[in-house]
Amino acid sequence: MLVISIQSQVVHGHVGNSAAVYAMQAEGVNVAAVPTTLLSNHPRYPSLRGRVLETELVADLLKGVEERGLVDEAAVLVTGYVGSPGNAAVIADFVERACTRNAKLVYLCDPVIGDDGRVYVADGILDVVRHRLLPAANLTTPNQFELELLSGLAVADAQGLSAACAVLTGAGRTDVVATGCTLADTAEGQVETILCADGRLSRFATLRLPIRPYGTGDLLAGLIAAHLAKGEAMESAVRLAVDTIFAVLVRTQQAGTAEMRLVPLPAPGRDA
Numbered sequence: 001m002l003v004i005s006i007q008s009q010v011v012h013g014h015v016g017n018s019a020a021v022y023a024m025q026a027e028g029v030n031v032a033a034v035p036t037t038l039l040s041n042h043p044r045y046p047s048l049r050g051r052v053l054e055t056e057l058v059a060d061l062l063k064g065v066e067e068r069g070l071v072d073e074a075a076v077l078v079t080g081y082v083g084s085p086g087n088a089a090v091i092a093d094f095v096e097r098a099c100t101r102n103a104k105l106v107y108l109c110d111p112v113i114g115d116d117g118r119v120y121v122a123d124g125i126l127d128v129v130r131h132r133l134l135p136a137a138n139l140t141t142p143n144q145f146e147l148e149l150l151s152g153l154a155v156a157d158a159q160g161l162s163a164a165c166a167v168l169t170g171a172g173r174t175d176v177v178a179t180g181c182t183l184a185d186t187a188e189g190q191v192e193t194i195l196c197a198d199g200r201l202s203r204f205a206t207l208r209l210p211i212r213p214y215g216t217g218d219l220l221a222g223l224i225a226a227h228l229a230k231g232e233a234m235e236s237a238v239r240l241a242v243d244t245i246f247a248v249l250v251r252t253q254q255a256g257t258a259e260m261r262l263v264p265l266p267a268p269g270r271d272a
Contacts, residue, residue, distance in 0.1 A: 005033050006091055016080055019260065071098045077099075078222065138175065141224065161181070161201070162199070177194070190206065192206075204242040
């Protein structure tokens with residue numbers, strides 16, 4: 001069981017591969033992690049060190065993945081934050097080669113292009129995501145804002161969400177997991193993760209906790225990928241991932257930390 005995961009990497013905190021890799025390994029899945037950035041922390045901190053990796057380096061790392069035969073071995077391929085338009089293009093090239101080489105490979109595209117009403121990626125990335133990565137995907141995991149942006153439709157209720165997902169699915173090859181959803185009929189105090197597959201919605205609601213650490217979408221995508229790699233059906237994979245995310249958020253709230261608490265809290269009487 002192998003997942004190839006192409007995402008950002010940080011020294012402090014849990015976003016991108018720094019959120020997803022540990023969680024996938026904890027599920028018993030091997031991970032080939034390809035970084036697109038090497039940063040000190042999430043960009044929303046007051047200071048930031050490191051950089052987006054050069055396109056030539058990312059392309060070289062992906063070539064190494066192919067040379068080691070990892071594409072043939074992998075069950076799932078995940079792409080997340082790509083960092084630059086050049087990186088987006090070479091990653092799209094790799095995705096196309098990988099899916100052609102391994103017909104059984106499940107490609108999960110996490111758009112990672114914006115949230116809270118704003119796009120936070122460089123110009124040119126959105127076009128690659130929309131026109132190259134999404135059409136190749138078996139599954140995509142946009143948040144509610146990204147779903148609206150990519151589909152061009154407002155998502156206020158279940159009907160609107162279904163219509164937006166239909167735009168993304170095109171000929172029906174792609175399932176959609178919409179994250180962080182608050183719809184007209186979402187119960188007060190809750191937030192939903194909604195799977196749209198075969199024209200049917202499966203809704204998973206949890207309490208909306210008074211915290212919002214970075215990287216929850218990256219962690220969710222990684223967990224879904226891990227469960228798919230282990231042979232779980234799509235709905236089951238999403239349900240298991242949502243349950244784990246909520247447990248992590250509860251643990252994070254209890255610990256009082258700004259970053260997600262991926263590692264379980266110590267037993268009473270032991271130091272953290």
